[in-house]
Amino acid sequence: MRVVFKENECKCRFKQDVVFNQKTLDFINTIMKQKEVQLISEEGEILASVPVSPSGIGEWCFFGGCFPYVDSKWFCNDIKYLKKLDEMMREDVPLDIVNVIVEEENDFKDDYGLGLVQTNLLEDFYLSYPMKKRKSIKRTMRTKAKGVEYKVGITVEETREVMTYWFEYYENHLLEVYMNLFQFWVDEGSMYVNGIYVDGELVGADFILLAEIKGEKIACGILTPWYKEREELLDKEIGRFVIVKACDWLKQIGYDWFSIGDLSYDYKRYWSHRVLETKVVGLGRWEWREDD
Numbered sequence: 001m002r003v004v005f006k007e008n009e010c011k012c013r014f015k016q017d018v019v020f021n022q023k024t025l026d027f028i029n030t031i032m033k034q035k036e037v038q039l040i041s042e043e044g045e046i047l048a049s050v051p052v053s054p055s056g057i058g059e060w061c062f063f064g065g066c067f068p069y070v071d072s073k074w075f076c077n078d079i080k081y082l083k084k085l086d087e088m089m090r091e092d093v094p095l096d097i098v099n100v101i102v103e104e105e106n107d108f109k110d111d112y113g114l115g116l117v118q119t120n121l122l123e124d125f126y127l128s129y130p131m132k133k134r135k136s137i138k139r140t141m142r143t144k145a146k147g148v149e150y151k152v153g154i155t156v157e158e159t160r161e162v163m164t165y166w167f168e169y170y171e172n173h174l175l176e177v178y179m180n181l182f183q184f185w186v187d188e189g190s191m192y193v194n195g196i197y198v199d200g201e202l203v204g205a206d207f208i209l210l211a212e213i214k215g216e217k218i219a220c221g222i223l224t225p226w227y228k229e230r231e232e233l234l235d236k237e238i239g240r241f242v243i244v245k246a247c248d249w250l251k252q253i254g255y256d257w258f259s260i261g262d263l264s265y266d267y268k269r270y271w272s273h274r275v276l277e278t279k280v281v282g283l284g285r286w287e288w289r290e291d292d
Helices: 020-033 079-089 122-127 131-144 157-169 176-186 231-236 239-251 266-273 286-291
Strands: 004-005 034-041 046-052 095-101 113-116 150-151 191-198 201-213 216-222 257-262 274-276 279-282
Touching: 004 079, 020 046, 020 176, 034 079, 046 079, 046 095, 079 095, 113 239, 113 266, 122 131, 122 239, 131 239, 150 239, 157 176, 157 191, 157 201, 176 191, 176 286, 191 231, 191 239, 201 239, 216 239, 231 239, 239 257, 257 266
Parallel strands: 216 257
Antiparallel strands: 004 034, 034 046, 095 279, 113 257, 113 274, 150 191, 191 201, 201 216
């Protein structure tokens, strides 16, 4: 077996789904100038394939920043070939892929995992937490978030102003990539854009992707931009409000689980009822390296 880089060819070779397909990959290719690294058999068969670009720490990174998770089946039909590619890449420049869901038995390093919140109608949702936490969440909704509204089904374009603010705040130059990708998912019927309003003004948005992970219907929170520097919004606890309202709505449309992303932040552990195991391919997250 050998490793080959394809300079001007970046394709989905294996499983495609609502998150990862040739169209979504093409959006990323417009700004990332990705290469395709392949594991090739002696007979010339592509056994594994990963779109990559150089990371800030000098490794070959799969750009999954706008994806809620990564599925190992996107890169191979048999996990042993992704493992072999990983091992061979370490001899030169390693791979760097995080939030990887692997269904087969494997010995990749554990990642943080994805935090899953069990959705429910409002009162039952409160009851899913211990008393102290339940009271705290109720207090937020009754007092601090009073006057905040959650509207299902606004357009991507309606969010442009708050999205522009959010991307400028974080010095992220990928606004148009995200806007185009989100519009594609909306057009495909797999994404909802929900508005956050105060006194009739759109002050934030909630982008939710409806996916299937390991055979389960799981809604994934992708991004929740809001005007976090506006003084009148600071005490509204927008983040808490959005999780509660999203879970109430998702239960109504038949989704029992809401992914709030990887558990690298304590507040996500606060909300999670369950953890979906994820792995890292490569040397592991850079912030862990000193501990190894």
